[in-house]
Amino acid sequence: MKPTTMTMAALTVGVLALVPITGATGNAETPLPMTAAAAVAPQDDDHAGEAADAHGDDDHADEAKEAHGDDDHAGEAKDAHGDDDHAGETEGAHGDEGGGDVVKLALEVAKEAGILLEQAELGALGESLSLPAEIRFDADRMANVTPKVSGVIDRLLVGEGDTVAYGDTLALITSRELAGLKAKWKISKTNEALAAQSLARLEGLWAQKITSEVNVQTARAEHESAKTESEAAETELHAVGIDHAGLEKIATAPDGNNANAYLTAPLAGTIVRRAATLGETVTAGDSSAKVLFTIVDDSVIWADIAVYKQDISRVRVGAPVALKSDAGDVIAQSTVAFVLPVIDEVSRTATARVIIDNSDRTLTPGQFVIADLSVGNAAEVLRVPQSAVQLVENRPSVFVPVDGGFAPRAVMVGTTAGGYVEIRSGLEEDDLFVSDGAFTLKAQLEKDAFGDGHGH
Structure with a gap:
């Protein structure tokens, strides 16, 4: 009987399976018996044995396990995202006061630097009226x-x-x-x-x-x-x-x-x-x-405000006044001392006189400034000096004392008149805030933030 093609293929595989495997040293090892599955595998697939090695006793199996199991970078990644040094810095630096950093400064040092604290209080605040004024010597x-x-x-x-x-x-x-x-x-x-x-x-x-x-x-x-x-x-x-x-x-x-x-x-x-x-x-x-x-003696000077006749009835004694430069910066603040009851025949204006404490010599007699007065029917509101409100991270803020220094607190502002700003929220009556020197603290805050790599 002539053997079939299938029978011949099976015999060939069986003979090959009995051939001894020689190791790298030339010594013969015990023949490996073939399984039934191996006997029926296609005889001409060159990658059959290679696939078995790759997925059977392949040394890379353990290596892969180490790579994804005990990989040193796993802990490193955890540290990088878990114990990141900046995580605590962000939480502490932008804590309870409007997301701003704390300016480290002792109260005694702050006082020597001209930083003054006041309690927020209610005050009269009306409409704003800007008029020209001239600085003069106090005749007394x-x-x-x-x-x-x-x-x-x-x-x-x-x-x-x-x-x-x-x-x-x-x-x-x-x-x-x-x-x-x-x-x-x-x-x-x-x-x-x-x-x-x-x-x-x-x-x-x-x-x-x-x-x-x-x-x-x-x-x-x-x-x-x-x-x-x-x-x-x-x-x-x-x-x-x-x-x-x-x-x-x-x-x-x-x-x-x-x-x-x-x-x-x-x-x-x-x-x-x-x-x-x-x-x-x-x-x-x-x-x-x-x-x-x-x-x-120019430690005390006068600011004579030219009040147009249509505004005379709106200006009252005791009204807050802020003297500003052409750039709009507040130079000094005071109140209207009196309004002269005469109108100049040439200029057709009356004179409202403001007595200014000029101990720091910021104003010079003969200088012209802009007087911002609070006029009209004034309402009692919580107000702070205009210079006390600074933009920190694009938000109006006032600086308040905290442990170890000062921190900005975001506030909502309202009407501005006479050198004062209405505070609608963010600050309560009797709260301590920096009334003078807020710009200095802001500059220091921005300097520290720039050095730390944070933007404000």
Whole structure:
């Protein structure tokens, strides 16, 4: 019987299965028995054995397991997304105050830096009205210094721009007039003393009935006359600036010193004008007397606001006023002190005067500014100074004290007038906030954020 093709194929596979497998060392190993499944596998598929190795005893099976099981990057990924250093930073830095960072600053240091705290409170706030204003010297803090006696300027001790205190010597004038007044006073004091002695002697004689009453009365009249002349001479010296301490020094003054007249500062301030020249002859006591020095104290100044006639009825005494630069920056804040009850014939405006504390010298007399007034019917609202509100991360915010420093707190603002801003939410009455120095804190916050790589 002729074998079939299927029988021949099975025999061929069986013979091949009995061939010994030689290892890498050349030693024969025990023949591997074939399974029925292997016997019926297609005989000409070259990849059959390769597939078995790949999925049977393949060394990469364990390697793959390690790669996806004990892979070192698995823990690394967990750390990267679980214990990320920035995770805690984000939570702490943008905590409870409007998502902003804390500016680390002790309260004592903040106070020295000019950062002031106030409690939020209710205040009147009306409509905003912007008017032109001019900065002027306070007339009560300005002095023109003229000589009190005629003479020759012998020494000049100050110049323009110098700061002087009350009573400081400005110039020395050699005055024959003053020397004559002092001599007259000395003579009158001597005559008074002699008249007093004569009266005392005659009163003693009258008591003993040795002299007449007429002589005593005459002595009394002479004494009163001498006393009156002495008092008049003393008054003249007081009028030219000689006080009681100076009177006591007249009798013991060195030769020539009684002609020295010292021109002194009547108030503390700055010399803004000096018209005196060394060796110049000056006169006193009439309208031709020359102003030698002009002293001003610009620690307090006036802002005169030009109020148009249609707005006069809207401006009230005590209304908040903010003085602003042309760029809109708030320079100073105060209230309307009074409104003059006259209208200028040329400009047709009235004057509303504001008294400004200018101790930091930010305003200069002669400067023109914009006055932002709160006018009309004012309502009681929670308000803060306009400079206290700063944009932090594009949100209006005020800085509030927190543990270790200051943090921005987002607020909702309303009406702005007279240098104040209405706070509708985000801040409550009596809450502490930074009323002065908020811009400094914002600048420091942005500086710290830039250094940390966070944007604000």
